[in-house]
Amino acid sequence: MLQEIEKKFLVRSDDYKKASKKHTRITQGYLSSVPERTVRVRIKGDKGFITIKGIGSQSGASRFEWEKEIPLTEAELLLKLCEPGVIDKTRFEVKSASHVFEVDEFYGENAGLTVAEVELSKEEEQFEKPAWLGEEVTGDIRYYNAMLMKNPFSKW
Numbered sequence: 001m002l003q004e005i006e007k008k009f010l011v012r013s014d015d016y017k018k019a020s021k022k023h024t025r026i027t028q029g030y031l032s033s034v035p036e037r038t039v040r041v042r043i044k045g046d047k048g049f050i051t052i053k054g055i056g057s058q059s060g061a062s063r064f065e066w067e068k069e070i071p072l073t074e075a076e077l078l079l080k081l082c083e084p085g086v087i088d089k090t091r092f093e094v095k096s097a098s099h100v101f102e103v104d105e106f107y108g109e110n111a112g113l114t115v116a117e118v119e120l121s122k123e124e125e126q127f128e129k130p131a132w133l134g135e136e137v138t139g140d141i142r143y144y145n146a147m148l149m150k151n152p153f154s155k156w
Contacts, residue, residue, distance in 0.1 A: 004053070004065035005123055008143055010134040011114040016103045019130070020092040026104075029082030033146040040146070041078040044091075048075025060139025061123045085109075085149035097128040109152030115143055 028042040038053040047069055054064030070078075079086070087110070092103040099118050106113045115137070118127055137143045142151070 002064055002066050003062055005062040005120045005125075006117045007061055007120065007136060007138045008140075009116045009118075009136050009138075011103060011116050011132055012134040013132045014114075015132040016092055016094045016101070016116070016130065019094045019096070020103070021095065023090050023092045026087070026089050026091055027079070028087045028145065029079045029085070030146050030149060031078065031082055033083055033149065035141075035146075038146050041075055041082060043072065043075050043079070046072060048072045048078075050075070050078070056139070057123075059123060060141075061120075083149065085152075087145050087149055094130070096130045099127045101130065101133075106148070106153065109154045110148050111154065113148070113153040 024045045026042060026044050028040055031039040031041060035055045038051075040049075040051040040053070042049045042051065048071055049067055050070050051065065051067040056063040086108070088107045089104045089110070090107075092105070094101045094103055094116075101116045101118050103114060103116045106115075116133060120127070141147050142156070
């Protein structure tokens with residue numbers, strides 16, 4: 001089974017930028033944002049992707065995920081069919097010990113929000129937490145990108 005396991009955190013400071021070796025601009029929209037089957041279209045840099053995610057576990061840390069790269073032109077066309085609201089962010093990749101954190105700095109109506117995710121091999125896996133990592137928000141649906149599209153951070 002295709003399983004994504006990750007923990008999500010707020011970010012305390014922008015110190016992650018100094019440690020980041022790579023960053024990419026991301027634009028994404030949702031063909032379906034219902035929790036049971038989220039269908040996302042994403043442009044990440046100069047590549048297109050389509051992703052299907054299932055409903056999360058009780059903890060919110062794991063769920064089914066299937067993703068395929070698609071031609072950029074197709075992703076651009078599919079974005080036009082998406083539900084209202086677009087997620088615009090820059091993703092910074094930050095290595096910390098044996099893990100890589102993906103830190104998303106949001107723009108537009110979600111400006112001011114910065115969230116970090118770390119992928120794990122199991123929910124109980126231990127990992128070193130960088131000093132810039134803040135409160136854990138795994139399972140808090142307000143921080144899901146599909147929810148930020150519907151209820152942006154600026155409206156909380």
